[in-house]
Amino acid sequence: MAEEGSKWVVMVTGRSPTNIAVIKYWGKRDEGLILPINDSISLTLDPLHLSATTTVAVSPSFSRDRMWLNGKEIPLSGERYQKCLREIRKRANEVSDEKQGIKIKKEDWERLHVHISSYNNFPTAAGLASSAAGFACLVFTLAKLMNVKEDLGEISSIARQGSGSACRSLYGGFVKWAMGNNADGSDSLAIQLADETHWTDLVIIIAVVSSKQKETSSTSGMRETVQTSALINHRAETVVPARVLKMEEAIQNRDFASFAKLACTDSNQFHAVCLDTSPPIFYMNDTSHRIINLVEKWNHSEGTPQVAYTFDAGPNAVLISPNRKTAALLLQRLLFQFPPNQDTDLSSFVVGDKSILQDAGVTSMKDIETLEPPTECKDKVPYQRFTGDVSYFICTRVGSGPKVLTDETLALLDPITGLPK
Numbered sequence: 001m002a003e004e005g006s007k008w009v010v011m012v013t014g015r016s017p018t019n020i021a022v023i024k025y026w027g028k029r030d031e032g033l034i035l036p037i038n039d040s041i042s043l044t045l046d047p048l049h050l051s052a053t054t055t056v057a058v059s060p061s062f063s064r065d066r067m068w069l070n071g072k073e074i075p076l077s078g079e080r081y082q083k084c085l086r087e088i089r090k091r092a093n094e095v096s097d098e099k100q101g102i103k104i105k106k107e108d109w110e111r112l113h114v115h116i117s118s119y120n121n122f123p124t125a126a127g128l129a130s131s132a133a134g135f136a137c138l139v140f141t142l143a144k145l146m147n148v149k150e151d152l153g154e155i156s157s158i159a160r161q162g163s164g165s166a167c168r169s170l171y172g173g174f175v176k177w178a179m180g181n182n183a184d185g186s187d188s189l190a191i192q193l194a195d196e197t198h199w200t201d202l203v204i205i206i207a208v209v210s211s212k213q214k215e216t217s218s219t220s221g222m223r224e225t226v227q228t229s230a231l232i233n234h235r236a237e238t239v240v241p242a243r244v245l246k247m248e249e250a251i252q253n254r255d256f257a258s259f260a261k262l263a264c265t266d267s268n269q270f271h272a273v274c275l276d277t278s279p280p281i282f283y284m285n286d287t288s289h290r291i292i293n294l295v296e297k298w299n300h301s302e303g304t305p306q307v308a309y310t311f312d313a314g315p316n317a318v319l320i321s322p323n324r325k326t327a328a329l330l331l332q333r334l335l336f337q338f339p340p341n342q343d344t345d346l347s348s349f350v351v352g353d354k355s356i357l358q359d360a361g362v363t364s365m366k367d368i369e370t371l372e373p374p375t376e377c378k379d380k381v382p383y384q385r386f387t388g389d390v391s392y393f394i395c396t397r398v399g400s401g402p403k404v405l406t407d408e409t410l411a412l413l414d415p416i417t418g419l420p421k
């Protein structure tokens with residue numbers, strides 16, 4: 001290793017996507033190791049729209065491990081961060097940086113400290129799975145910095161110990177988290193079912209209903225469910241195993257009708273076990289329920305699913321449509337029922353892949369005002385519009401897994417000081 005007093009800094013920047021489960025993880029059999037009571041399946045979302053970017057740096061001049069999240073220093077003392085750091089350090093190997101003429105020996109990693117800076121390109125702790133993208137990115141990027149040779153499956157089982165759902169963000173496309181059987185958690189890891197090129201027609205629209213932090217975290221919510229719900233065992237032991245097989249088949253065959261039915265039913269059952277928890281946990285709100293009604297009515301009137309919905313531990317809706325045409329029709333319906341407050345501009349109300357707006361024929365706020373009620377509702381109860389109840393929409397798609405960013409200008413730490421830029 002280059003001499004201690006020298007000022008060298010070696011760093012790596014990575015970017016990891018978030019994911020949305022279509023068969024939910026809810027409940028642990030081991031809290032410490034984060035081992036689930038059932039398998040789960042997710043779609044990885046396009047990192048362009050929802051991802052964490054993390055730079056990790058090592059230098060002999062760092063006196064302790066430090067981390068900054070969205071520009072603010074946060075403590076790394078939490079058990080979840082410590083576990084991820086410890087597990088990656090254990091697997092570290094020799095690293096040579098030829099440009100700087102530095103060699104870090106395997107044994108050096110035990111005493112060298114790291115600086116970590118991470119940034120989410122979407123709201124943190126707002127029910128958009130920032131912890132999934134964040135821990136996946138942290139573990140992936142640290143593994144690159146420390147030249148860890150283990151495969152992505154094993155890396156995913158380390159990310160799992162940061163946050164369960166994070167293990168699924170190690171792969172792009174369609175991913176299963178196999179619950180595993182081993183007591184040490186070594187077989188509880190992510191498996192890619194199909195990559196992001198498998199089913200490219202899917203369009204995902206997220207209705208961000210509330211950006212406030214939620215009352216019950218996923219961690220404590222699922223603990224309370226396991227302790228008090230009479231339904232959770234039936235879900236984990238009987239319902240989910242059969243559903244996982246069917247969902248794998250639906251994904252393999254790109255069978256949207258089955259995919260949508262399974263995703264909606266599973267989301268509803270997850271919220272049902274939350275309600276069956278004592279005291280009951282309410283993650284969805286009136287706006288979430290209105291979105292479910294909108295989709296159910298539309299699907300029913302067409303006789304076949306047009307759109308799938310799924311809700312995590314919060315009120316935000318994730319809506320999945322089979323193609324752009326249906327996504328445009330969905331966006332029209334959503335904008336009709338949930339128009340923005342006055343003075344909102346369209347470019348901040350619909351973000352991500354804005355091209356769906358054109359397909360929906362909406363290019364200005366005026367176009368939203370003049371949208372017609374959807375045909376399936378015309379002759380029924382007078383149609384109400386809920387202005388301002390959705391904060392904004394994110395249009396996105398299924399995307400790729402974590403990547404190293406080689407463009408040095410994207411690094412979040414200064415290459416000389418190792419401090420946030």
Ligand SMILES: Nc1ncnc2c1ncn2[C@@H]1O[C@H](COP(=O)(O)OP(=O)(O)OP(=O)(O)O)[C@@H](O)[C@H]1O
Pocket residue numbers: 052053069118119120123124125126127128129130131132133134135137138217218312313314
């Ligand atoms: N980029 C990141 N890098 C490392 N850790 C992160 C990152 N982003 C978020 N986290 C961690 O995740 C926590 C937020 O997780 P939390 O489960 O509360 O919210 P969420 O993941 O956004 O929502 P949900 O789990 O309901 O989808 C943060 O307090 C932080 O500890």
Ligand SMILES: C[C@@](O)(CCOP(=O)(O)OP(=O)(O)O)CC(=O)O
Pocket residue numbers: 020021023024025026034040131162163164165166218219220312313
């Ligand atoms: C509803 C969910 O999003 C729950 C996610 O729970 P977390 O992964 O956030 O929980 P911890 O493992 O305790 O960190 C469903 C899912 O993503 O499968």
